[in-house]
Structures are given as C-alpha cells and as structure tokens.
Amino acid sequence: MSPVLFELLLRSIWETVLMTGASGLISLVFGLPLGLALVATDRGGIAESLWVNRSLGAIVNGFRSVPFIILLVALIPVTRLIVGTSIGTWAAIVPLSIAATPYYARIAEVSLREVDHGLIEAARAMGGNRWTIIREVLVPEALPGIVAGFTVTLVTLIGASAMAGAIGAGGLGDLAIRYGYQRFETSVMVAVVVVLIVLVCGIQWIGDRLVARLDHRG
Amino acid sequence: MNQHVTAEAGDPVAVDPAVSQDVVRLIGLKRRFGATAALDGVSLTVRKGEILGIIGRSGAGKSTLIRCLNGLERPDSGEVFIEGREIGRLSERDLQPLRRRIGMVFQHFNLLSAKTVEENVALPLKIEGRPRAERLARAAELLQLVGLSEKAKAYPASLSGGQKQRVGIARALAARPALLLSDEATSALDPETTRSILALLKDINSRLGLTILLITHEMEVIRSIADRVAVIDAGRIVEEGTVWQVFANPQSEITRSLLGGIRPQLPPEIAGRLVPGVGAETILRIDVAGEAAHSAFLSDLAVAVPGQFRLVHGGVDHVQGQPVGTLFLALAGAEAAHLARVTTFLKDRHARVEVLGHVAGPV
Numbered sequence: 001m002s003p004v005l006f007e008l009l010l011r012s013i014w015e016t017v018l019m020t021g022a023s024g025l026i027s028l029v030f031g032l033p034l035g036l037a038l039v040a041t042d043r044g045g046i047a048e049s050l051w052v053n054r055s056l057g058a059i060v061n062g063f064r065s066v067p068f069i070i071l072l073v074a075l076i077p078v079t080r081l082i083v084g085t086s087i088g089t090w091a092a093i094v095p096l097s098i099a100a101t102p103y104y105a106r107i108a109e110v111s112l113r114e115v116d117h118g119l120i121e122a123a124r125a126m127g128g129n130r131w132t133i134i135r136e137v138l139v140p141e142a143l144p145g146i147v148a149g150f151t152v153t154l155v156t157l158i159g160a161s162a163m164a165g166a167i168g169a170g171g172l173g174d175l176a177i178r179y180g181y182q183r184f185e186t187s188v189m190v191a192v193v194v195v196l197i198v199l200v201c202g203i204q205w206i207g208d209r210l211v212a213r214l215d216h217r218g
Numbered sequence: 219m220n221q222h223v224t225a226e227a228g229d230p231v232a233v234d235p236a237v238s239q240d241v242v243r244l245i246g247l248k249r250r251f252g253a254t255a256a257l258d259g260v261s262l263t264v265r266k267g268e269i270l271g272i273i274g275r276s277g278a279g280k281s282t283l284i285r286c287l288n289g290l291e292r293p294d295s296g297e298v299f300i301e302g303r304e305i306g307r308l309s310e311r312d313l314q315p316l317r318r319r320i321g322m323v324f325q326h327f328n329l330l331s332a333k334t335v336e337e338n339v340a341l342p343l344k345i346e347g348r349p350r351a352e353r354l355a356r357a358a359e360l361l362q363l364v365g366l367s368e369k370a371k372a373y374p375a376s377l378s379g380g381q382k383q384r385v386g387i388a389r390a391l392a393a394r395p396a397l398l399l400s401d402e403a404t405s406a407l408d409p410e411t412t413r414s415i416l417a418l419l420k421d422i423n424s425r426l427g428l429t430i431l432l433i434t435h436e437m438e439v440i441r442s443i444a445d446r447v448a449v450i451d452a453g454r455i456v457e458e459g460t461v462w463q464v465f466a467n468p469q470s471e472i473t474r475s476l477l478g479g480i481r482p483q484l485p486p487e488i489a490g491r492l493v494p495g496v497g498a499e500t501i502l503r504i505d506v507a508g509e510a511a512h513s514a515f516l517s518d519l520a521v522a523v524p525g526q527f528r529l530v531h532g533g534v535d536h537v538q539g540q541p542v543g544t545l546f547l548a549l550a551g552a553e554a555a556h557l558a559r560v561t562t563f564l565k566d567r568h569a570r571v572e573v574l575g576h577v578a579g580p581v
Contacts, residue, residue, distance in 0.1 A: 122328035125288055126342040126393070127317035136341060140332035217331045218375025 001187045005179065009191055012175040015089045016199070019161040019171055023096035024154045027104040031153075032146065034060070034101065035108030036134060046120065046130050060102040068099050068160050072167060092169030096160060104153045111145025112138055144215040151207025155200050172196060239266045240299070241397050241429045242287060247296035249282050249453075256282040257293065258453035264397070269423050269430040271444030271461070273437060273476055279453040280433040284399050287431065288320045289313040301396060318346055321390030325402035327382040329374040335385050336361065336370040342393040360388035364418060380411035387418060391428075398422075400432035404439060416442045437480050441465065441537055449473045462537040466507030467570065482532045482544045484574060497576030500549040500557060501530065510568035511541035518567070523559045526550040552576050 001009070034056065040046050041053040066074070072095045076086045079094040115138055123137045139146070162173020172192050180189030242264035249257040256279045264270045274280050285291035286298055289305055298306045305316060321342075329338050339360055340353035348356075361367045364384040374382055383403060390398055400419065404412040420443045423430050434440065440447045440461055447464050449457040449472060456470040465481070468474045484503070492501060506515065511534060520527075532545035549560060557573065564571045 116328070118324060118326055118328040119330060121290060122322070122324060122330075123341075123345075124290060125317055125320070125322040125399075126345050126389075127314040128345045129311070129314055132345055136333075136344070137330060141330060143332060214332075216373040216375055218373070 001185075001191065005185065005188055008175060008179070009188065009195070012170060012172045012192075013195055013199075015170040015174075016158065016161055016172045018089055019092050019096055019164060019169065020154055020157045022093045023100050023161075024150070024157055026093070026097035027100035027153060027157075028150055030097075031101045031104030032108050032139075034105035035112055036138065038105065038109045039112040039138070040130070040134075044117075046133055060105055063098065063102040064106070068095070069163050071095050071099050072163060076167070087168040089164075089169050089171070092161065092164035092167060092171075096157060096164065099160065100153055100157055103156065104149065107149030107152060108142070108146050111142040111149060114145065115141045144211045144217070147214060148207060148211045151204060151211075154203050154207075158196065158199060158203075240264065241266050241301060242431065243297075243299040244283075244286070245297040245299075247283070247286060247293045247298065249279075249286065249291065249293050251282075255279075255453045257286070257296075260296070260450070260453065260455055262448055262455060262458070264429060264431050266429055267423075267427050268445045269420070269432065269443055271440040271447045272431065272433045272450055273435065273440055273447060274433075274450035275435060275472075275476075278450045280435075280450055281401065282453075283450065284401050284431065284433050287397075287399060288317050288322060318342065318393045319395055320397045320399060321393070321395035322399045322401065323383070323386050323390050323403045325405050327374070327379075327386045327406075329382055329385055329389075331374055333373075334370065335366065335372050335374065335377070338374065338385055339388045339392055342389060346393060356392060357388070360391055361385075363391070363422075364388045378411075379407050380414060383407065383411075383415050384418065387415075387422070391422065391426075396429065398428055398430045400430060402434055403432065405434070405436070412439070413442070419443055435476075437476050441480065445538070449476065460538070462507065462540040462542055465535070465537045466505060466540075466542045481535070482546070484546055485531055488530060488546075488577065489574075491577045492575035493577070494575055496552045497578050498550070498552075499577050499579070500552050501574040501577060502547045502549060502560070503572040503574055504532075504545045504547060504564060505543070505570040505572075506534075506545075506568070507542045508540050511543045513567060515564065515567045515569060516545075519560065519563055522563055523556070525556055525560075527560075546574075548577070 038053065038056055041049045041056065043050065075095045075098060079091050080086045082094050083091050085091050119137050119141060120133055123133045128136065161169070161171050164171060165174025165177060172195060176189055176192040179185045180192060240263050242262070244260055244262040247257045247260040248255065260283060272280055272283065282291055286293050287300065289308065293306055296306070297304055300316060300320070305313065308316070330341070333341070336354060336357040339357040343353040343356055358367065358370065361370055364387055366381060366384050366388070369377060369381065374385065377385065404415050407415060416439060419430060422428055432439070432444070444461050446459065447461050448455050449470060451472045457464060457468065457473050464473060465477065468477055484501070488501065527547045527549045530546045530548045532543065534541050534543035536542070549557065561571045
C-alpha cells in the first residue's frame with residue numbers, strides 16, 4: 001500500500017470513529033431518556049400516560065421502519081439546517097444520530113422493562129418519588145443491559161456509517177467502495193475489512209468487560 | 219370474640235385502647251379488582267408497640283390490605299388512619315413523606331442488585347436527603363443490629379436468603395419508622411431461617427418498641443411472634459383476638475383449618491372408624507387453655523367420675539406463654555348418663571368438650 005493510500009486509510013478510520021462516536025453519544029443522550037419515557041408512560045408505569053406512550057411508540061417505529069439509506073437522503077434539509085451543510089463527516093452525524101436514537105431507545109426500553117417491579121414498589125414504599133425510582137432503581141438495575149445495548153448500537157453505527165459515503169461523509173466504507181472496489185486496490189479492501197473487524201471486536205470486548213464489571217446480579 | 223376464655227384468664231398483652239395508642243386504624247375498607255372484592259369492608263386497629271398478625275389463604279386479600287396502609291394500593295372506599303391521619307385520599311406526593319414513617323419488608327426481599335448491602339440499607343435515608351456520613355453511620359448501626367456488619371460492602375447476590383431478609387429488615391428500619399409492615403417476610407425461607415428472622419423481628423419489637431403488622435399464610439409465624447391475630451377470608455376479617463385465645467378457641471371454620479397444621483388433630487385411623495350410634499368406646503375432644511390447663515383436671519376427673527378412659531392423642535402447647543391444650547380421650551362405654559357426668563365435670567373446669575363419636579373397639 002502506498003503512503004498516500006495509507007494516509008487515506010488513517011483519515012478514513014478517524015472519520016468512521018468520529019461518526020460512530022458522535023452519533024453514538026447523541027443516541028445515548030436522547031435514546032436513554034426516550035427509552036425511560038416509553039417504559040414510564042406504559043400501562044402500570046411510574047408515569048402512566050397511554051396517550052403519550054402510543055405517540056412516542058409511533059414516532060420511534062416510524063423512524064425505525066425507514067431504511068437508513070433513504071433516511072440519509074430524506075434528512076438532507078434537516079442536516080443543512082443543523083450543520084449548515086449536507087455534505088461531509090459532520091453532516092452524516094445528523095442522520096446517523098436520528099436513526100440510532102430510536103434504535104437505542106428500544107434496546108434501552110427492553111432492559112428497563114426487565115427491572116423487577118418489586119424493586120420499584122420497594123422504592124415507592126420508602127417514600128421515593130419518580131425521579132428517585134429512575135435514579136436509584138431503574139437505571140442502576142438496568143445498567144448492564146443499557147451498556148450492552150449501547151455496545152450493539154455502536155457496532156450497528158459502524159456499519160451504518162459506511163453508507164454515509166453516499167453523502168460524501170468519508171469513512172472506511174467510502175474508502176472501500178472508491179478505492180478497493182472501483183479502483184481494484186485489493187490491499188485497501190483487505191485493510192478496511194481488517195480495521196473494521198478490529199474496531200468491532202474492540203468495542204464488543206470493552207462493552208463486555210464493562211457489563212461484567214457492572215453486573216452484580218450474581 | 220373469645221370472650222368466655224378471656225373472662226378468667228386475663229390479657230397478657232393488655233394495651234391501653236385509647237385512640238392515641240392506635241398506630242393504624244382501618245374503617246370499612248373496600249377494594250375491588252374487576253368482579254372480585256379483594257377487601258370487602260375491613261375494619262382493624264393496630265395498637266402501638268404490638269405485633270399484629272394477619273393470616274389468610276392466598277387470595278384472601280392480605281396483600282391488598284397491607285398495601286393500603288402505605289398507599290401502594292388505594293381503597294375504593296373506607297378510611298385508613300396512620301397515627302391519626304387519614305391517608306386514603308392523599309396525593310402520591312403527600313404520601314411520600316408519610317411512607318418514610320412506615321418500613322416495609324417483602325417476601326422476595328426486593329434488594330437492589332446494583333447497590334452494596336450498606337447502600338441498600340442507607341437508601342431510605344438517601345431518599346430523605348440525609349448527608350452521606352450520617353447514612354453510612356446509620357447503616358453500620360443497623361447492620362450490627364441484624365448481625366451482618368461484615369457484609370456491608372458485599373452485593374446482595376452473594377448473600378443467602380436469610381441474610382437478604384436481614385438486610386431487608388435493616389433497610390426497613392433505617393428511617394426510624396413508627397410502623398413496620400411485613401409482607402410474607404419468611405415465606406421464601408426455610409424453617410430454620412424463618413425462625414431466626416422471626417426472632418429478629420420479635421427482638422426489634424421488644425427492644426425498639428416498634429409496632430409491627432405482618433401478613434402470612436402460616437399459623438406458625440403467628441404463634442411465634444404475634445400478640446394479636448386477625449384472620450382474613452374473602453376480603454373480610456372473620457376473627458380477631460389475642461393469639462393464644464384464638465389458638466385455644468378458634469371461632470371460624472377458616473381459623474380452625476389454618477390451625478389444622480400445628481394443633482393436634484384426631485388421627486385419621488381413628489377418625490375413619492368413628493360411628494355416631496353406639497360402640498365400646500366414646501371419643502372426646504377436650505380443649506383447655508390458660509388457667510384451666512394448669513389444674514390437674516384429668517386426675518380430678520378420674521376421682522370424681524369413676525370409670526376408665528385413655529388418652530388417644532393430643533398435647534399441650536405454649537402460645538405466648540399460655541398453655542393451650544387439645545386432648546383426645548377414649549372413654550370406656552357409651553352410656554349417656556356417664557358421658558353427661560364427664561362432660562359436666564370438664565365444663566365446670568372451663569374445658570371445652572366435644573363428643574366426636576364412638577368406636578367399636580380399642581384403636
């Protein structure tokens with residue numbers, strides 16, 4: 001591999017890491033509260049409101065049913081509004097975040113829903129309010145699942161970010177298509193695949209380690 | 219209820235029945251779930267410093283009842299007074315400070331797996347907004363009380379069932395409650411652990427003077443630690459009284475059936491051979507309790523009413539320090555006059571006598 005290609009590879013790795021990391025963080029910040037809201041407003045939840053629950057569920061399902069490549073293009077006006085441009089790495093973070101947030105919200109929702117109802121009742125019996133229940137019971141008890149779900153979301157985002165090359169976002173997927181596929185640079189293709197494998201395995205490994213440390217359920 | 223036993227024996231746990239002494243007063247509590255009435259007009263009082271046991275079969279309404287006391291469940295109608303204050307119509311927000319006055323222990327412990335033992339115990343204080351140092355000091359104090367000081371930094375998953383319940387009890391006491399609710403606290407534990415947990419509750423009751431209301435489906439639990447018992451069935455209190463008196467003289471069918479497991483019963487071999495008419499022997503059931511059980515009534519009977527009898531089954535238990543006995547005698551013969559003299563003699567000695575029937579020959 002030529003030094004020029006190698007430099008391109010390094011830049012692509014950074015772009016992928018940036019896209020994945022930034023949109024992952026955003027999906028965590030918005031997806032976790034959304035997941036909490038889905039659990040809390042559901043029947044028997046700590047802030048039961050079926051009307052809100054159905055509406056949130058419909059929005060989440062709506063975003064989740066649109067294929068990412070279509071979302072990428074459809075969100076161009078929104079992206080331009082937020083970032084100022086619809087092209088480049090930062091521009092890709094907008095659709096990636098918007099796709100990953102409902103995805104992560106559903107994953108977090110599943111973990112939060114699994115928290116034993118008896119624990120919520122215990123917190124209520126102690127005189128805890130909703131915020132106490134969220135802070136002391138729901139989130140800490142579901143944390144292993146919340147972290148494991150975040151790991152899955154990051155890995156999914158690495159895959160999705162490859163498609164972001166379609167709007168000139170760069171990244172490893174873009175590199176593999178333009179050099180590895182269209183210019184027959186097999187070494188680039190191989191390098192991209194190896195880097196992706198290392199990235200995915202690394203994220204999964206860190207995630208698994210973290211879950212093991214956080215999980216005291218025995 | 220049970221008045222005729224009370225009359226002679228007195229009440230070993232007499233508490234001033236003044237209203238100010240009532241930690242809990244329930245009036246006509248009703249709660250329906252769909253077509254079934256979980257609570258169908260429950261009125262009940264829990265006096266300061268006592269242990270009141272509520273017993274009933276599963277589905278009798280026990281859980282709904284105990285949950286009405288801290289507002290986890292709302293009654294459809296009726297009133298719940300906690301320390302003189304009506305709570306049935308308080309908002310969730312207004313209930314929160316009140317719940318801190320009421321500790322609760324659960325059947326499945328309900329400890330937070332992500333928190334250490336001391337963090338679990340300190341949680342009610344964290345909810346109250348107490349500073350960290352005070353919380354940890356109180357947690358250490360309580361862990362010592364329940365004998366788990368060395369497990370302070372452990373996670374609940376590493377504890378045995380009995381240890382988990384000790385943590386649950388320590389947590390329930392953290393905010394210095396006026397009332398402790400125990401929701402089948404020993405039902406998930408083995409008999410030996412159950413005994414140690416009950417001993418701990420009794421100890422807390424006598425040492426701290428803490429009022430305890432417990433629900434259970436096991437008479438053994440009532441017998442071990444309760445001062446008074448209320449029997450609930452189909453959402454109604456069917457019987458209520460001092461434990462030993464209820465044991466000595468159960469009024470309702472459901473109470474008798476719940477007592478069946480721990481009170482002497484006529485062995486099935488004999489029960490199966492009973493005939494109503496005549497026979498070589500007459501089987502009597504004699505219940506004595508309190509003062510009556512202290513006297514030598516059997517030897518007195520032998521002197522006063524000559525005739526043979528033998529003991530077939532039975533025994534004398536001690537409940538709350540009071541003797542509670544049930545004896546099954548086989549009386550030779552079935553002559554009505556003789557039987558009447560035996561019965562009258564025993565009744566004069568404040569025993570309850572029931573002629574169960576006759577058997578053809580010795581069993």
